[in-house]
Amino acid sequence: MKLSRRGFLQVAGIAGTAAAGLGASTARASFHTSLDAKGENENAMLVDTTLCAGCRGCEAACAEANGLPAPASDEAVKGARRETAPEVFTVVNAFGPIGHDGDDRFAKRQCMHCLEPACASVCMVRALDKTPTGPVVYHGERCLGCRYCMVACPFEVPKYQYDKLAPLVRKCTFCPSRQAEGKKPACASVCPTGALTFGKRRALIELAKGRIYRNPEKYLHHVYGEHEAGGTDWLYISDVPFEQLGMKAVRDEPYPDKVQGALSAPPFVMTLWPPLLMGLYAFSKRRDALNGNHHEPGGAAAEAKKEDRHG
Amino acid sequence: MASTALTAPARSDWFREKILLGMDLRTYLRSLATPLNALAAVLIGLGFTVLVYRFAAGLASATNLSQAQPWGLWIGFDMMSGIVLAAGGFTLGSAVHLFGMHEYHPIVRPAILTAFLGYVLAVVGLMADLGKPWNFFNMMLTPGSTSALFEVACCVLMYTTVLLLEFLVPVFEWLGWRKVHARLEQAMLALTVLSVVFSTMHQSALGSLFLIAPAKLHPLWYSPYIFIFFFISAICAGISMVIVEGSLTHRIFQHRITGAHADMNKLQLGLGKAGAIVLFAYFFLKLQGVAEGEHWDLLLTGWGAWFLLETVGFVLVPSLLYGYGARYKRVKFVRAGAVLTVIGIVLNRLNVSVIAYNWDKPTHYVPSWMEVSVSIGLVTLGVVAFRWIANRMPIMSEDPNFAGSEF
Numbered sequence: 001m002k003l004s005r006r007g008f009l010q011v012a013g014i015a016g017t018a019a020a021g022l023g024a025s026t027a028r029a030s031f032h033t034s035l036d037a038k039g040e041n042e043n044a045m046l047v048d049t050t051l052c053a054g055c056r057g058c059e060a061a062c063a064e065a066n067g068l069p070a071p072a073s074d075e076a077v078k079g080a081r082r083e084t085a086p087e088v089f090t091v092v093n094a095f096g097p098i099g100h101d102g103d104d105r106f107a108k109r110q111c112m113h114c115l116e117p118a119c120a121s122v123c124m125v126r127a128l129d130k131t132p133t134g135p136v137v138y139h140g141e142r143c144l145g146c147r148y149c150m151v152a153c154p155f156e157v158p159k160y161q162y163d164k165l166a167p168l169v170r171k172c173t174f175c176p177s178r179q180a181e182g183k184k185p186a187c188a189s190v191c192p193t194g195a196l197t198f199g200k201r202r203a204l205i206e207l208a209k210g211r212i213y214r215n216p217e218k219y220l221h222h223v224y225g226e227h228e229a230g231g232t233d234w235l236y237i238s239d240v241p242f243e244q245l246g247m248k249a250v251r252d253e254p255y256p257d258k259v260q261g262a263l264s265a266p267p268f269v270m271t272l273w274p275p276l277l278m279g280l281y282a283f284s285k286r287r288d289a290l291n292g293n294h295h296e297p298g299g300a301a302a303e304a305k306k307e308d309r310h311g
Numbered sequence: 312m313a314s315t316a317l318t319a320p321a322r323s324d325w326f327r328e329k330i331l332l333g334m335d336l337r338t339y340l341r342s343l344a345t346p347l348n349a350l351a352a353v354l355i356g357l358g359f360t361v362l363v364y365r366f367a368a369g370l371a372s373a374t375n376l377s378q379a380q381p382w383g384l385w386i387g388f389d390m391m392s393g394i395v396l397a398a399g400g401f402t403l404g405s406a407v408h409l410f411g412m413h414e415y416h417p418i419v420r421p422a423i424l425t426a427f428l429g430y431v432l433a434v435v436g437l438m439a440d441l442g443k444p445w446n447f448f449n450m451m452l453t454p455g456s457t458s459a460l461f462e463v464a465c466c467v468l469m470y471t472t473v474l475l476l477e478f479l480v481p482v483f484e485w486l487g488w489r490k491v492h493a494r495l496e497q498a499m500l501a502l503t504v505l506s507v508v509f510s511t512m513h514q515s516a517l518g519s520l521f522l523i524a525p526a527k528l529h530p531l532w533y534s535p536y537i538f539i540f541f542f543i544s545a546i547c548a549g550i551s552m553v554i555v556e557g558s559l560t561h562r563i564f565q566h567r568i569t570g571a572h573a574d575m576n577k578l579q580l581g582l583g584k585a586g587a588i589v590l591f592a593y594f595f596l597k598l599q600g601v602a603e604g605e606h607w608d609l610l611l612t613g614w615g616a617w618f619l620l621e622t623v624g625f626v627l628v629p630s631l632l633y634g635y636g637a638r639y640k641r642v643k644f645v646r647a648g649a650v651l652t653v654i655g656i657v658l659n660r661l662n663v664s665v666i667a668y669n670w671d672k673p674t675h676y677v678p679s680w681m682e683v684s685v686s687i688g689l690v691t692l693g694v695v696a697f698r699w700i701a702n703r704m705p706i707m708s709e710d711p712n713f714a715g716s717e718f
Binding site: 146 | 366367368369370371372374376377378379381382405408409410411413440441442443444446447449450452453454455457458459460461462464500503504507508511512515516518519520521522523524525526527535538668
């Protein structure tokens, strides 16, 4: 048993070191990085759906800026509810007639760039990353293609290139390189009606609420994205319920928080299980000893051999 | 030259004894030509061919995965179910080596071998499903430690290593390597502790994976405590798989069981008693999950019927079968309970990861025949590998030359 215990200590020591590292890192489950908690200074976008005329100029500009195929013609998409796709980062769908004026309403869809993105929190190689200025960016060279980001995203945004041999996750990038040059994202730069306003998140929330307060009869008193999924950098205001624009009712709390409780368990398991199990082992051994059984590794036979050697 | 001439016959003898089961090559090959072997060869060959095709043509051409259904059969069955059905390794290992239930010692080795094969095949299934598996090493370069999947991957990697080391004990007995065998035996206690630590973490973390998708998983299956459900049901699966596999192997490998002959019926009745308790606890937990979310009304829907089929038909019923069988010493009831539990746990893993995921979408995922053939091929490969190993190595009973070995 002496040798056995040394073996135990050796292996347990190695494993303990590894386990402690894992525990320390998994314990850091919160997704607040260097950015301020409410993301007020992040770059953001306000979509005023009452101003959108459905010209789909943003779709074309997005395709051009990201080197994607040009969007289908108006005729081809009429009446169809389209989703974003690996080669389509944004779509503007028509809903209606649903307005008080008996007209259509239009809703642009793209990545919401959450303040605490579920996709980035579940990526096991950090291929998705929240940048301090706002965009949730994707590093294809890190990605191993587990598609957990697609499972996690409450807005169903990340799309996968199933048809490629080295497939990538694809979604709206929020044009970080244009932002770095001080330019608006491609979609906002071409919007002719002012439906898309690019700016700091704090300023845009004030702008959105200002519009609502000045036209309380017109707008719903809700800025979609202010609290959804813990807050997003894309904000929407509307005069029809958001569900009618195909937008999901998403919970307010940050999604990464949902996993925190479970993810904080490993350090406890790793520190509590071994002593508890060893205690049970000691207990069962003592019971065996009281019962007169020998069930140690190499017990009776080893004992006999020792006797022989001495003899 | 002289030395090779001397050792050559010895080597071929070794090969003949250890690999060919004492037959010469021709007799051995002829002995392989059975209808069941032919079937196994076809199934494995088909699965392997599809795997090659999947990597040559991409996921889209081999699977029915979609933007709405990113995880299909390979995750839901090969990985999620493969790992939970391999839980017998740590369940039985800890019962015997830590809790002193020595009467179960004769069935620890088959349980550990099953677990080891199960994990290896689960990893193969996962690799087939990953879009860019060659980027796996990035887990070390840029670790995403906030991910439950990261925890799963790390623990599965470490636990598979632990299982490999535990499996090496019979391998070393087979090879007659006494020195390393003795060294390994010294570490077995620690390995058993580690197997419980890692299993606790990754079996429950497989459930934690879905904590992030509250709106996508059907409310009857989503629970903030899903990771506890997964851990408890893993123990149910472990116990039940040991019974199912014990019944099969004990019959098939009768000729390999020499020396310490285990009273399989008695062991299975004992396992049934444990199974009854753990399964009932699991059933109660599932009920608690419904109560906690106040989802009673959902039980009256179609999804509710499906949920009741899983929790009553494959949790409560087997728990009662176990209890009845153990109480009245009717081993057939215990075995029936074990089969139902195994089906039920696989059903649960498929429900959580595939069937009840995105349940409100208009179109539903149905696996392609190619996905199915890979899964069947992997299971067949596991069975064949088990048989190959159990026919040669001291799995069903210890090597008498290593008598007194506790592990």
